[in-house]
Amino acid sequence: MKQLAIFFFTITFCLTARSQPGGRGVYAFVNQSVSARIMSMGGGMLAIQDNDITLPWLNPALLNKSMDKHGSMNFNTGYSKIKGGNDIKNGYFAYSRNYKKIGTFSAGLLYMNYGTFNGYDPNGDPTGTFKATDNCLNISLGRQYKTKWSYGASLKYVYSVLGEYISNGIGVDLGGIYADTAQKLTIGLVVKNMGVQFVPYAGTKRQGMPFEIQVAISKKLKHLPLLYNIVIHDLQSPDFRYVNTNSTSSNLDANNKPKIQKMTMGDNILRHFILGGEFNIKSFNLRFGYNHQRRKELAPEIRRSTTGFCWGVGIKISKFRLSYGSAAYFPGINSNQFSIAFNLADFKRNKKG
Structure with missing residues (x-):
């Protein structure tokens, strides 16, 4: 009970913290949904502890011994319906090992x-073509404390x-979870993207990464x-009001200054929530999610x-778990x-047999 009180005190402290709002700063791509499962449940699964090796991307505290020798390959087909534009594609590859005395x-690699x-x-004279890519290599360690x-x-x-x-830079994520297996309940907390650029883009100043606190x-x-999730x-940005450039009404007030978007308290609160669910029926899973901020700000x-x-x-087919996820932006x-997950130990066991 004492540990639970400390955990909730930490969450309360984070609720009052103020820092750089999520989504600002450089390298915003690190907030991508790296797997089909994560995408299909709204983009946030930092309190689900199982053997899914992509989940530690959201919260490193989710790493556990059941992930030993597990790997995952994930591919995004991009936004192919945007006429006249490039297909933005990304992928994520991850692998995990467990060491009894260390954790x-x-x-993982996100591109x-x-x-x-x-x-x-x-x-306005053409200078030829150029390419644009972002890459992130992450190394994580998770350990269990008591039960x-x-x-x-x-x-x-x-x-x-x-x-x-x-440009290049470095960031750190710190996370913790409380898991009650008897109640089938898990609570997670993560502080993401504490970092800065080492080398900024030419002509710009060093900026921080998109710092964020989630529970x-x-x-x-x-x-x-x-x-359900x-x-x-x-949490570091309680107020989500901003100048809405997509509004059908004027964005300037009588003094020709930008209007701050009018938003009810209920709407502001709901924009901080992501809801998701997963039905597990033997080897088949059906997933769904809703991101209120995405709906309000992108549509x-x-x-x-x-x-x-x-x-x-x-x-699950044979030794592989296949997943598909779709999100409307x-x-x-x-x-x-699309995701493919596997356990290398399964192949070794069959080989010995």
Whole structure:
């Protein structure tokens, strides 16, 4: 009980913390959904502890011994319905090993490929084509403390190339979880992207990474094969009001100054929430999620459609677990993710047999 009180005190402290709002700063791509499962449940799963090796990307405290020798390959098909634009593609690869006396390690690589662009000088004359890519290598360690507690840390190295502009930097994630297996309840807390650029882009000053504090709770229902997940994100930024450039009304007041978006307290609170669920039926999984901030900020006022909603499925075939996830970021435009997870120990056991 004492440990639980300390955990909730930490969460309360984080709720009052003020820092750089999430989404600002450089290297925003590190907040990508790296797997189909994560994408299909809204983008936040920092309180679900199982053998999914992609989840420590969200919270390193989720690393545990059941992930030993597990690997995962994940691919995003991009936003292919955007006419005249490049297909933005990304992928994530991860592998983990457990060491009894040290803890569980994992290593992963996230890459973003924004495609090829036409370059022009200040006079508008073409200078040829250039490519834009972002990459992030992360190394994580997670350990269990007593029976119900776990903690972990991740180190991220970022390398970004935007044509002739090159930058690199480093970031750190710290996380903790409280897991009550008897109640099938898990609470997670993570402080993400504490870092800065080593080398800024030419002509710019050093900036911080998109710092963020998140807390989440997940629980498996007793009489229904459903796991639900609730995430509260951007705790360091309680106020989400901003100048809405997508508004159909004027963005300037009588003094010709930008208007701060009008937002009810309820709407502001809901924008901090991500809701997700997963039905587990033997070797088949059905997933769904909703991101209120995404719906409010990315969809046009006159046609929101399914923006903010996401879904996906998972199935185990032989030694592999295959997953598909889809998330609506704009009416008629979805991002689609495919994942393949495996355990190398399964192949070795069969070989010996």
